[in-house]
Amino acid sequence: MRIINDLNLKKQAEELGVSIWRTPSFLFIMLGVFINLAMTGIYHASRFVNTSPLFIAGAELATVVIILLVGKLIINQIEQMAKLNRMKNEFISVASHQLRTPLSAMRWQAELLLAKMSDGLNEKQKEKIANIDMLSLRMTRLVNDLLDVAKIDQGRLNITIQETNIIECLEGILNEIITPLANEKEIKIIFEKKNDLPLAMADCDKMKLVFENLLSNAVKYTLNEGKVEISYRKEDDFAIFEIKDNGVGIPLSQQDQVFGKFFRSSNIVRYQTEGTGLGLYIAKNIIEQMGGKIWFESEENVGTTFSFTVPLKKS
Numbered sequence: 220m221r222i223i224n225d226l227n228l229k230k231q232a233e234e235l236g237v238s239i240w241r242t243p244s245f246l247f248i249m250l251g252v253f254i255n256l257a258m259t260g261i262y263h264a265s266r267f268v269n270t271s272p273l274f275i276a277g278a279e280l281a282t283v284v285i286i287l288l289v290g291k292l293i294i295n296q297i298e299q300m301a302k303l304n305r306m307k308n309e310f311i312s313v314a315s316h317q318l319r320t321p322l323s324a325m326r327w328q329a330e331l332l333l334a335k336m337s338d339g340l341n342e343k344q345k346e347k348i349a350n351i352d353m354l355s356l357r358m359t360r361l362v363n364d365l366l367d368v369a370k371i372d373q374g375r376l377n378i379t380i381q382e383t384n385i386i387e388c389l390e391g392i393l394n395e396i397i398t399p400l401a402n403e404k405e406i407k408i409i410f411e412k413k414n415d416l417p418l419a420m421a422d423c424d425k426m427k428l429v430f431e432n433l434l435s436n437a438v439k440y441t442l443n444e445g446k447v448e449i450s451y452r453k454e455d456d457f458a459i460f461e462i463k464d465n466g467v468g469i470p471l472s473q474q475d476q477v478f479g480k481f482f483r484s485s486n487i488v489r490y491q492t493e494g495t496g497l498g499l500y501i502a503k504n505i506i507e508q509m510g511g512k513i514w515f516e517s518e519e520n521v522g523t524t525f526s527f528t529v530p531l532k533k534s
Contacts, residue, residue: 246293257282266516304372311369319364325355364497367428368480371504378422378508381530385419385426386412387457389449392430397496401438401447404472410449416458418532425505426529432498433525439494440487441466457511457528468519477515478503486519502527 226241239245241372250500329352337345370376393410401408419426437447441464448463469477469484475483481496506513510530 241296243263243293246289246296250289250293253289254282257285291516308369308372309346311365313366319359322355322359324364326352326359329355330354349440351357361495364495364501367501367507368497371501376504376508378425380420380422380503380509382418383421383423383426385421385423385529386416386451388421388423388426389430392434394425396431397438400435404438404441404443404445406438406441406444407446408449409446414449416453416531417534418453419458420532422505422510423507429502429505432502433527436498437462437464437466437523437525440464453531454528454530456533458531459526459528461524461526463522463524468521468523469515469517470519474515478513 228242228245257278290511329348332340332348333345333352340348341461367376382422389410390412393408425442434447434449443448443466450463451460453459467486470486473482474485478499479482480500482499483494483496487494503513506527506529511528513525513527515525
């Protein structure tokens with residue numbers, strides 16, 4: 220399957236933003252074809268045609284020169300794409316940092332107006348200010364996602380692994396963000412806390428981000444009055460968490476794209492227009508950098524279960 224995907228020249232050209240003939244896979248294919256034709260031609264010329272050794276040597280030299288030229292072209296293309304990718308990541312990082320300050324100021328001013336100066340405002344004005352606060356929060360989350368993706372792509376995502384009560388990390392996100400979000404849609408959150416889980420070797424702040432991304436997706440893509448179940452268990456030296464919903468599910472034809480950047484399935488867009496499509500990409504990278512794994516099972520119009528492992532402190 221991986222080889223077939225690598226040979227999908229049209230898809231590769233679209234992903235890289237170049238014409239098909241400039242993709243590395245196309246250039247490698249052409250290089251292979253040329254080498255085979257050249258070697259075959261030289262072989263037949265030397266065997267069946269009365270050709271001088273000097274001609275054969277010249278033909279071989281010309282073949283080597285062309286191979287080197289095509290190889291240099293391939294290397295140049297790869298170097299150019301790497302340079303453009305680095306420039307893109309640097310731009311995203313700089314732009315995101317520059318956006319955080321005014322967005323934080325907007326939120327602070329809106330919250331100040333609502334908390335300290337709301338007596339002089341009518342209901343419509345309060346509603347507008349609350350809307351500003353909500354939109355600035357949404358933009359802040361987008362900026363944070365872009366920053367995290369840029370750090371992941373550059374190998375600079377800072378993860379501090381230490382002894383962590385991962386259930387406390389989960390409960391913090393449930394109380395602060397997920398439960399209020401679920402209450403708005405009358406979605407039932409089912410979570411049975413157990414006391415038999417050892418400390419995990421993880422980064423609590425990053426685990427909160429993983430829980431937030433997975434649980435907010437489960438709530439957003441579950442219809443009103445649905446349910447989201449959270450369970451966990453110990454298996455060998457790992458804790459296994461499962462987040463199960465009875466939401467819209469993911470189409471089978473798109474499931475291989477789930478952990479890619481900016482992925483949003485076609486059926487999800489009908490129900491929820493908000494979202495960047497970066498949450499699962501970020502969650503996967505965090506889990507894997509902490510030594511765990513993440514996977515899922517999904518059926519359209521039935522629901523989705525995301526599972527992941529987190530290393531536990533060895534006794």
